[in-house]
Amino acid sequence: MVVKAEQVREYLETLTEGELAELFYQASSNLIVKEVYENGDFYQEKICLARTIYGGSEGVPDQESTTQLVALPAKSVRNVNWGGSLSQSGNCKQCKVELVSVAKKVVCPVCNTDNHCT
Numbered sequence: 577m578v579v580k581a582e583q584v585r586e587y588l589e590t591l592t593e594g595e596l597a598e599l600f601y602q603a604s605s606n607l608i609v610k611e612v613y614e615n616g617d618f619y620q621e622k623i624c625l626a627r628t629i630y631g632g633s634e635g636v637p638d639q640e641s642t643t644q645l646v647a648l649p650a651k652s653v654r655n656v657n658w659g660g661s662l663s664q665s666g667n668c669k670q671c672k673v674e675l676v677s678v679a680k681k682v683v684c685p686v687c688n689t690d691n692h693c694t
């Protein structure tokens with residue numbers, strides 16, 4: 577079966593933010609851009625979904641501008657109906673990135689650590 581890009585786009589437009597995030601991470605779960613072992617250290621590059629809130633005047637972002645990585649709900653709460661909008665946020669306790677999710681219990685898309693959002 578051949579699916580056209582237009583059909584994919586139309587389908588994606590029907591999803592909630594949470595459903596879109598789930599599908600994105602499922603589709604990209606095996607997509608590691610680069611892994612490097614260097615001097616005993618390990619580095620990994622992968623693609624994550626992000627939400628940005630950007631505002632300001634004359635092209636200069638104000639203090640409210642931010643970029644958050646979209647985190648999926650933790651496995652223990654994956655079957656809960658969270659409503660579908662990215663309304664919970666917090667910081668990863670391990671790698672410190674800012675997170676946003678539909679759920680309060682989430683998994684960091686960078687380091688896979690369980691975290692809490694509010």
Ligand SMILES: [Zn+2]
Pocket residue numbers: 668669670671672673684685686687688689
């Ligand atoms: Zn993390």
